[in-house]
Amino acid sequence: MIAISVLGYGNLASHLVAAFEKVKSVNVIQIYNRHPIKNKPFNALFTTNLSDLLPADIYIIAIPDDAISVFSSKLKTDGLVVHTSGSVPLEALQTQSRAGVFYPLQSFTKGKALSFKNIPICIEATDKKDLELLFKLARSISDSVIKITTAQRKKLHVAAVFVNNFTNYMYTIGESLCEDNKIDFNILKPLILETALKIETVSPHQAQTGPARRKDVVTIKKHLDFLPKEYQEIYTLLTQSIQKNYDKKL
Amino acid sequence: MIAISVLGYGNLASHLVAAFEKVKSVNVIQIYNRHPIKNKPFNALFTTNLSDLLPADIYIIAIPDDAISVFSSKLKTDGLVVHTSGSVPLEALQTQSRAGVFYPLQSFTKGKALSFKNIPICIEATDKKDLELLFKLARSISDSVIKITTAQRKKLHVAAVFVNNFTNYMYTIGESLCEDNKIDFNILKPLILETALKIETVSPHQAQTGPARRKDVVTIKKHLDFLPKEYQEIYTLLTQSIQKNYDKKL
Known part of the structure; x- marks a missing residue:
């Protein structure tokens, strides 16, 4: 069982949470968002306070590209921290001891349900074990997982x-x-x-x-x-x- | 039963002939092409000689845009003559007593079978009865037939x-x-x-x-x-x- 937290609750995050909550091998334990969320359409715990974060195997940062680096510097954890952006380098997470990328290659429209099964998920991590963990996480929702570098x-x-x-x-x-x-x-x-x-x-x-x-x-x-x-x-x-x-x- | 001749045997024409030959209400009586055709993948008669054209209700000119006007001027008939081009005006057929347009809005790839059922066919004719005839012909292969003007x-x-x-x-x-x-x-x-x-x-x-x-x-x-x-x-x-x-x- 992989325990994850999703940080941010925009378009992509809401689709990811919905997908992971259907999967047995993944436990979405917590969702963080700067602002409160109405009607909370998920089962996970929710917080607007970063210092309330519970321990998790993977923290998925799903916030606007230009906010990732600063946000990451405020996040203190020994877990694997990944972002979901196509254009932000892995190095944006340099304050983390374990960093990676989890980039689903699709365009997400709010409210339009979407299956991740056929959506390619591009993963990256410096550590081999972290890459394996990301691969497992990605495979739990998608049939198409690809390891690519920041440059690619x-x-x-x-x-x-x-x-x-x-x-x-x-x-x-x-x-x-x-x-x-x-x-x-x-x-x-x-x-x-x-x-x-x-x-x-x-x-x-x-x-x-x-x-x-x-x-x-x-x-x-x-x-x-x-x-x-x-x-x-x-x-x-x-x-x-x-x-x-x-x-x-x- | 609508008797048609198809003039030209390029990409679009070959798809049209294949579609019309499957339809009971249409009889493809003849195909004309400037050059002989190998293996003739149709049942209709074939000629490379315009003077051999048999009488038909509708003659469908399916040749390159820039050749339509000159070709039409060589075609002597009382039947309805239509071209299949998106960008050539109806007036290109001005030597004909009865002229029209039969424009299927799709991109045709040679050899790739395609059903016309969902392909919009845009029709135009000055005479109301000719327009009705074209409508019948188009409806025999497509669920989507639209009357539009040359300008549109x-x-x-x-x-x-x-x-x-x-x-x-x-x-x-x-x-x-x-x-x-x-x-x-x-x-x-x-x-x-x-x-x-x-x-x-x-x-x-x-x-x-x-x-x-x-x-x-x-x-x-x-x-x-x-x-x-x-x-x-x-x-x-x-x-x-x-x-x-x-x-x-x-």
């Missing part, structure tokens, strides 16, 4: 920004173009899903289609002609980048 | 470029960042799928997360520091655009 995690995080945040922004632009022209955005949803599913079988590089890929300058010009200026710049830059990308590999 | 279709097509072509390019950048850093791109696939599925329930505008959305300048700077120059520009432009977008709506 940094790159993975920016890759995630492209495939998640920027992709979502492409959807937003699509939605806004539909709205401006009284077209139901739902018409685009099957295409969006197919685009995501296609790369299960074909690499994105191979899957690329469209006017930029086939250097269809007539269509590109037509599109640019009526796009709002802001989207024109994005269209132009992405089109140029796609064209360069396929020139290179010819 | 043009906008929808550019929206599709953003949500399909440019989104796929975001995946390509993600893949390339992974490869450069010896990270398995498969780790990103659950996130990619979740990003596409999320907007089934939340609008993309609401679903936006990430450093740009929360104006996390520290993370943005870290990301820019190690990105290759080409991706740096894309990262910067999209980040600025997201920030503007959320400033506006505050």
Whole structure:
């Protein structure tokens, strides 16, 4: 049985607590949050006072990136202390005798239930036994646990920004173009899903289609002609980048 | 029973023929292609000679956009002639007495079987009876048939470029960042799928997360520091655009 405490109760933390409380091999003994929480949707004990922390095997810090380092320096424990951030180095926990990272690679929306089963969890720790402990903890909720370094995690995080945040922004632009022209955005949803599913079988590089890929300058010009200026710049830059990308590999 | 001929046998045409040949209410009587086709994976008659065309109710032109107008001018018939392009106006078929558009909004990969059931088909025709005929034809393979104008279709097509072509390019950048850093791109696939599925329930505008959305300048700077120059520009432009977008709506 692994005893854990979750420090912070934001988006990710609330999903983690819900997942761990369903698992027999993990005991969520305590949750800390700066502010009180309404209706406490968990069984664990709760505190707003760091000095009330009970002993645990692992302390999971799930707070905003820029607060991790300072928060960690206030946390006095011999347990394993991990953070959950994609972009914060392991060294941010340097005041701890045992430090690690427990980074679930997913975007969490408050209130939307999510199974961790298929969510990759990236783990890191300097000590081999701590890494094994983190592996056990991660495996208790996910089938996909990957050991990666701080350097790799940094790159993975920016890759995630492209495939998640920027992709979502492409959807937003699509939605806004539909709205401006009284077209139901739902018409685009099957295409969006197919685009995501296609790369299960074909690499994105191979899957690329469209006017930029086939250097269809007539269509590109037509599109640019009526796009709002802001989207024109994005269209132009992405089109140029796609064209360069396929020139290179010819 | 609607008798159709399919003119051209590229990616889209081969998928359309396969779908229509499974439908009882449609009879694919003939396929025309400029070049002979190996193994002819269809039951319809085949010709490489436009003057051999048999009478049909609907002629579906499925050839590259820039060839549609010239091709149509060589096609002499009293039947309904439609093209399948997202960006070519109805007027490209002006030499026809009866013209229309039959535009399935999806990206087709050669060899990858695809059901049209959930693919929106956008139809257009000047004559009301022709529009009804096109509606019947489209409904025979798809549950989602939408009447849209040439102007709307043009906008929808550019929206599709953003949500399909440019989104796929975001995946390509993600893949390339992974490869450069010896990270398995498969780790990103659950996130990619979740990003596409999320907007089934939340609008993309609401679903936006990430450093740009929360104006996390520290993370943005870290990301820019190690990105290759080409991706740096894309990262910067999209980040600025997201920030503007959320400033506006505050």
